[in-house]
Amino acid sequence: MKIQELPADDNGCGWFHLSKKRPVRPAHSGHTRARWAVVGAGLTGLAAARQLALNFPDDEVALVEAQVVGYGASGRNSGFAIDLPHDIGAPDYIGDPATARMNLKLNLAAQAIIKRLVSQHGIDCQLSPIGKYQAAIEDKGLRVLEAYKSGLDKLGQAYEIIEGNDLPDHFGTSFYRRALFTPGTILLQPAALVKGLADSLPSNVSLFEETPITEVEYGNPIVLKHAKGSITVDKLVLANNAFASNFGFLKGRLLPVFTYASMTRQLTEEEQFRLGGKRAWGIIPADPFGSTLRRTPDQRLLVRNSFSFNPNGKTTNKLLRRVAATHRQSFERRFPMLASVGFEYTWGGAMCLSRNHTSHFGELAKNVYGALCCNGLGITRGTITGSLLADWLAGDRNELIDFLLSSRGPNQNPPEPFLSVGVNANLRWGQYRAGLES
Template structure:
């Protein structure tokens, strides 16, 4: 029996969750049941996998199990950038090997298409807009990143527009940045509204159980998933629980639970919107990966996302929230001096699964156990497409993209503790320091 030694317990202050339409969670599982397919984790990956299994096997029941409430976990806590373009931070031009970049682009575009179609078919009210994104730089090093990425985009044949600092206020209000690269293919969403909406329109043969943390697993010819109030016996298990996959006994020390932090202001008044200027809806990602992501939302709030911590048990730590809320205030004040009286209404954290080599896992983990894990910070498109393709592969389908995913080496293993924490903390500390004004 494999005990699940740590369970998700996200903090209660996620602004996206509270400002999206309330949804009644489905009842927890209780008693004993049997199913052909069990999927653990109802974020983007698990929702996509369960949906596609249900489509591929219309006569089977698919059981989808979530420890918390849908929309409350990381999938509802992110910055809401549904990104099309590859961005390999290990490569000089951020594109790297062109064949890999082309496959990654195709995967991301397929993830976008799946989400766009579901949003339109089911009328999901998640403010999805094709607004593109600005990748913006303040520091000299950030400008160099934009120049390098431009070369990479040329190599990949993808469109972009360079916007000089003096022209940026007409786009995003602030004159804080020196330069930006606008790429048109990104969609922006209200992430919690999106995942809640995806859960509300699952096919009829998906049984979703929320607030049902799996606490132990028996592996073998049948998989038995235990929880506080019963168990579920499955022929096949799909793990879609990101870094918590390690707690089920797989990929130890390969998927690192790194926490990110975000704050959302109250809505700007009309006078404040006029003071800010620029377009009514936009998203900025930093040139330096350790910098700040900033958004102006559909309801005229400003989102600031920066700061990292390594929490090896995958659970949030109270002391970081207040510390990083102060940092968000500083980042906000630097960018928006014209909005001196705008406070944050929400500050929250969320966990990524990061791999040292930036690779995810896709495929078989053990007999009757499969996984799409470790989305490396871009899980909206990536989770959606890998969950879908995992279910297709299990239905015997093959495609160029499935072959690409199966051939990917997967996340690599890191050294044991205490070296792991020392190494990750040092990397995060140095990265954030180096980001300078971009944080």
């Protein structure tokens, strides 16, 4: 089958440009035979390829990336490796307690993998186990914090409520009325993490960058074709999230929703003093449509908000200009003392969501497998599902694998044009209702 859409992210991602440059691995050319192929060298694909190589040390694993490592969605998020369940479809962000406990185990296992690999390979990705804040300004946001607090109580998880008068000691800004701090989140530089993981793969992984697959012949064997040749394999793992639909799977079940971020230049010493607060922190909004913020270890401020549904997996320069203006308003509301500090980068990045907030894990067709649709938790969920999929393919079973296999998977979406009209209308309405949280 022909692949109709290919990844084409914008060139504005601050994380990518500020992370250490690395030699790009050559694109594939000619005709190669391998036992395994993994499509997509984001966090899921890197984890799957690494674990396949370790589980099958005598097999060659071809890891195929359409763009450059770190340039795609895995390098474009806000850098929160969250430990706690984060079900945005549940009023208390927790949902069913039994499911939440399993998701907690998955997230903690992912964090352990990330910390081990970062330490083992000396990956400089600003890894900071400093927790996260969930902050509110609107009455609705305060109610969300109360609900989240009750959910954390059910799970027996630690937290701290910080009232508005004390928040400037944490953030510098007096914008928020209350925050709920949880200590287990890891903050990091996502593009630096992805690059470091790619450069420390086992020797039996062959990474091919800038090799977009344009056609697939499913059969025994499977043939992946591209402009300069082909890769023939026995087994295929898809780790390309919403682009899996272009490979013929989960059609009409995945939602490529883009969110957008802007990052400032580095703050001067005087500006840092004017801001005050801690030197690094991360804030997620009480309202899912609100603004996420980071103060990075290298003293930049990041604002992420605004959403759009892009079925083709691409954004536009016009939309980037519009969201940059929105980010400016959000920034100046929170940091009036830094109104003269400009943005150096603005970018968009895709999240793969499903209407029922579930993922796909396991078989897609004979000899084709996938770990797809992270629902906004790409760092932890991508890392652990890629790893566990490779373990399952090696014959392992445990409670985490069984839990993932038991998922009913993403729901069917309404047909077009109703889908695009409905999703974008809901996104606009959600952002409007977020009020000052945005």
